[in-house]
Amino acid sequence: MVNHCGYFLSTIDETGEVGKKLNFISQEIGREINTIGSKANDAGIQRIVVEMKDELEKIKEQTMNIL
Numbered sequence: 888m889v890n891h892c893g894y895f896l897s898t899i900d901e902t903g904e905v906g907k908k909l910n911f912i913s914q915e916i917g918r919e920i921n922t923i924g925s926k927a928n929d930a931g932i933q934r935i936v937v938e939m940k941d942e943l944e945k946i947k948e949q950t951m952n953i954l
Contacts, residue, residue, distance in 0.1 A: 906954035
């Protein structure tokens, strides 16, 4: 997850068209969040996973604006 987040942040700083790349990276982050959620048997972690999914949806909406 850390690698994908770092890649996302470095891609934001790139010049040119990066919308599709950011959208793809956010999809990968979503897959990792889902994996964490499916393996976690702790209510606290489940709440954090839901919050991460909510924030990721906001990010996806923003990346769609720059496609």
